[in-house]
Amino acid sequence: MNRLSEFMTKNKLKVEQVLLNAITSLDCPEKLQEAMIYSVKAGGKRIRPLLVMATAQSFDRNPERALEAGAALEMIHTYSLIHDDLPSMDDDDLRRGQPTNHKVFGEAFAILAGDALLTLSFGIIADSVNFTPEEKVKLIGLLAKASGAEGMVGGQAADIEGEEADLTIKELESIHVRKTGRLLEYAVKAGGIISGLDDRELNLLGDYAKHIGLAFQIRDDILDVEGDQNEIGKPVGSDEANKKSTYPALLGMEEAKRKLQYHIEKAHESLQKIHPEPDLLADIADLIASRTS
Amino acid sequence: MNRLSEFMTKNKLKVEQVLLNAITSLDCPEKLQEAMIYSVKAGGKRIRPLLVMATAQSFDRNPERALEAGAALEMIHTYSLIHDDLPSMDDDDLRRGQPTNHKVFGEAFAILAGDALLTLSFGIIADSVNFTPEEKVKLIGLLAKASGAEGMVGGQAADIEGEEADLTIKELESIHVRKTGRLLEYAVKAGGIISGLDDRELNLLGDYAKHIGLAFQIRDDILDVEGDQNEIGKPVGSDEANKKSTYPALLGMEEAKRKLQYHIEKAHESLQKIHPEPDLLADIADLIASRTS
Numbered sequence: 235m236n237r238l239s240e241f242m243t244k245n246k247l248k249v250e251q252v253l254l255n256a257i258t259s260l261d262c263p264e265k266l267q268e269a270m271i272y273s274v275k276a277g278g279k280r281i282r283p284l285l286v287m288a289t290a291q292s293f294d295r296n297p298e299r300a301l302e303a304g305a306a307l308e309m310i311h312t313y314s315l316i317h318d319d320l321p322s323m324d325d326d327d328l329r330r331g332q333p334t335n336h337k338v339f340g341e342a343f344a345i346l347a348g349d350a351l352l353t354l355s356f357g358i359i360a361d362s363v364n365f366t367p368e369e370k371v372k373l374i375g376l377l378a379k380a381s382g383a384e385g386m387v388g389g390q391a392a393d394i395e396g397e398e399a400d401l402t403i404k405e406l407e408s409i410h411v412r413k414t415g416r417l418l419e420y421a422v423k424a425g426g427i428i429s430g431l432d433d434r435e436l437n438l439l440g441d442y443a444k445h446i447g448l449a450f451q452i453r454d455d456i457l458d459v460e461g462d463q464n465e466i467g468k469p470v471g472s473d474e475a476n477k478k479s480t481y482p483a484l485l486g487m488e489e490a491k492r493k494l495q496y497h498i499e500k501a502h503e504s505l506q507k508i509h510p511e512p513d514l515l516a517d518i519a520d521l522i523a524s525r526t527s
Numbered sequence: 528m529n530r531l532s533e534f535m536t537k538n539k540l541k542v543e544q545v546l547l548n549a550i551t552s553l554d555c556p557e558k559l560q561e562a563m564i565y566s567v568k569a570g571g572k573r574i575r576p577l578l579v580m581a582t583a584q585s586f587d588r589n590p591e592r593a594l595e596a597g598a599a600l601e602m603i604h605t606y607s608l609i610h611d612d613l614p615s616m617d618d619d620d621l622r623r624g625q626p627t628n629h630k631v632f633g634e635a636f637a638i639l640a641g642d643a644l645l646t647l648s649f650g651i652i653a654d655s656v657n658f659t660p661e662e663k664v665k666l667i668g669l670l671a672k673a674s675g676a677e678g679m680v681g682g683q684a685a686d687i688e689g690e691e692a693d694l695t696i697k698e699l700e701s702i703h704v705r706k707t708g709r710l711l712e713y714a715v716k717a718g719g720i721i722s723g724l725d726d727r728e729l730n731l732l733g734d735y736a737k738h739i740g741l742a743f744q745i746r747d748d749i750l751d752v753e754g755d756q757n758e759i760g761k762p763v764g765s766d767e768a769n770k771k772s773t774y775p776a777l778l779g780m781e782e783a784k785r786k787l788q789y790h791i792e793k794a795h796e797s798l799q800k801i802h803p804e805p806d807l808l809a810d811i812a813d814l815i816a817s818r819t820s
Contacts, residue, residue, distance in 0.1 A: 263684045
């Protein structure tokens with residue numbers, strides 16, 4: 235896993251620099267800018283933009299050209315966390331041990347900071363000097379679909395509606411695909427688009443993203459039962475306490491683990507149909523299967 | 528004013544059809560779709576998209592090609608009303624005599640419906656078959672700037688911060704330019720971009736938009752003092768009761784009316800520097816100066 239972690243460490247700082255530059259260069263009210271910066275700085279592993287860059291590295295050997303396509307995605311992810319934490323949504327006071335955006339800046343500014351980040355994500359692609367107009371249009375169209383009513387926002391809506399209900403495994407899967415899977419699909423396809431891949435290859439990357447997204451979620455559910463509280467950073471057993479629909483709850487632990495392996499294998503199969511096989515992406519699949527936090 | 532009102536009536540329905548088609552064709556949770564449709568249907572005069580189309584008509588004689596650039600703008604306008612009405616923002620229960628979005632669908636769905644409309648506005652431009660990739664990139668870049676932290680969202684933030692303060696006329700003007708002016712600038716420039724205008728002409732259209740935007744706001748403030756309650760649809764004198772900073776309050780009524788005329792004249796001057804002079808846009812400036820509702 236050395237190759238991957240070296241890549242991640244090196245490029246994480248670059249993503250964060252692009253994100254901060256895009257916001258600090260805005261001519262806008264100070265408090266709004268502070269609220270945007272606060273949540274962007276509170277970010278975690280930057281997995282999504284690094285997935286864009288890892289894909290670009292695999293095919294194009296030029297991951298830096300993908301920076302703004304990744305930063306746009308991280309802005310979408312960040313805005314969604316700000317809005318999800320609001321009192322009328324998940325009503326969370328803390329995220330990664332820090333007060334949530336509305337706890338610091340108030341609800342009105344949290345809503346506006348989210349709206350501004352969402353808007354900026356499309357602006358940063360449109361204004362980039364690193365993409366052709368054709369690439370920009372593909373990236374923006376894909377990002378809008380992945381993050382809007384048919385994607386992430388729709389997944390959040392379905393999640394809220396499903397909270398009270400006993401979900402089937404199919405319904406649970408559909409929510410996960412919308413809520414997190416579509417953004418991962420954007421991530422690898424964006425890296426593929428700017429590397430000039432054809433539709434067949436982009437679709438294989440899309441399959442890969444779907445499988446690692448579901449694997450990620452299953453692993454998350456398993457860790458909530460079997461993980462180390464200190465490593466995962468939240469109390470073990472919180473899903474059961476909150477009566478959340480999870481893979482282990484719906485399928486049993488053994489079957490959930492089998493399903494995790496199935497999706498990791500399927501992810502590898504999709505990659506093996508692409509030549510040359512993108513090694514960094516294969517490493518990411520393995521990392522997801524074995525992660526402990 | 529016959530030429531203008533004929534144009535408006537004819538094209539209003541077309542805009543509304545494009546808006547509704549874009550939302551009803553989404554594959555997304557039903558309640559989310561309903562919430563989006565509710566607010567789009569509650570819309571008023573569709574001034575913003577019609578301004579896009581009137582500009583395209585003036586130069587290109589093909590206003591229908593501009594429909595999606597206008598629909599995108601109306602989606603932005605609609606989402607901003609949904610979010611502005613939220614309890615943590617303006618806390619309004621009614622808009623145009625109808626219950627506001629969160630009163631019908633709850634706060635969580637109102638936030639999500641707004642997010643989804645904002646996202647779709649960029650998607651509808653990216654997916655359109657009516658624009659070249661170069662036009663799409665220009666439209667999206669301009670719309671992101673006009674509606675984001677440097678434009679509408681920033682204006683809303685400044686407005687919230689300024690609520691308690693005694694504003695100078697310069698501060699008041701800066702808020703109006705951000706909050707409403709930049710979207711009008713997008714409107715005419717979008718119509719100009721797809722008509723193939725050059726930068727000089729686009730800038731003149733931008734000047735025109737700035738002046739009609741300020742004129743519109745001054746007329747609004749004047750009507751709140753001198754208007755007919757039945758025509759404007761809200762109680763006369765509400766600005767004064769709410770201690771809002773307005774042009775008549777800051778400048779006196781006579782000077783406010785002089786300033787209104789000044790901006791209308793300036794709007795006409797900008798248009799006169801473009802050949803052929805766009806008649807529909809001149810009519811719109813006159814309509815703003817004399818409107819009673």
